[in-house]
Amino acid sequence: MDSITISRLRCSAHIGCEEDERAVAQALLVTATVELDTREAATTDDLAKTVNYAQLSKQLMRCCEESRCKLIETLAEHLAEICLNASDRVMATTIEIQKPAGVKHADFASLTISRCRDLKSK
Numbered sequence: 033m034d035s036i037t038i039s040r041l042r043c044s045a046h047i048g049c050e051e052d053e054r055a056v057a058q059a060l061l062v063t064a065t066v067e068l069d070t071r072e073a074a075t076t077d078d079l080a081k082t083v084n085y086a087q088l089s090k091q092l093m094r095c096c097e098e099s100r101c102k103l104i105e106t107l108a109e110h111l112a113e114i115c116l117n118a119s120d121r122v123m124a125t126t127i128e129i130q131k132p133a134g135v136k137h138a139d140f141a142s143l144t145i146s147r148c149r150d151l152k153s154k
Contacts, residue, residue: 033123034070036082038089039063040130043096047107047131054100061130061140062092064111068121083118091118104129104143112147124148 041064044057066083073082091114101107108127115125126146134141 033067035065035067036070036085037063037065038085038092041089041092043093045096045099045101045107047099047101047104049102054102057097058131058133060096060104060107061132062096062111063126063128063130064088064092064115065126066115066118066122067124068119069123081121083122088115088118104131104134104141105145108143108145109147112145116147116149122149 040061043060043062045060046054046057047060048054048058066088068083070082073079092111095110095114096107099107099110101110108129111127111129112125115127116122124146126144128142128144130140130142132140
C-alpha cells in the first residue's frame with residue numbers, strides 16, 4: 033500500500049472542554065496520511081486515479097474552522113471520515129492533531145488515530 037501525507041497542516045478551530053477555551057480559535061497542526069494504491073495514477077499520469085491532496089487539505093482546514101468540538105478525539109474522527117471519503121481508492125487513514133495550547137509546559141498535546149474503510153459497505 034502506498035501513502036500520501038499532508039504534514040502539519042496549519043488549521044484553526046474553536047475547540048476545548050471549557051466554553052472560554054472554545055470562544056477563540058486555537059491553532060492546530062494536522063497531519064493526515066491516506067493509504068491507497070497509486071500505481072494506476074503513476075502509469076496513467078492521471079490525477080483522477082489518486083487523491084488530490086490540495087483539495088483534501090482545503091476540506092480538512094474547512095472542517096477544523098467549522099468545528100465546535102470539545103475534544104480533539106471528536107475532530108480527529110471527522111477528519112478521518114473526510115480522508116476516507118476523499119476517494120474510493122483510499123483504504124485507510126491516519127490523523128494526528130497537535131494542539132500547541134493543550135498543555136501549559138509542553139510543546140503541544142497530540143492525538144493520533146488510524147481508521148480503515150469498511151469493506152462491507154463498498
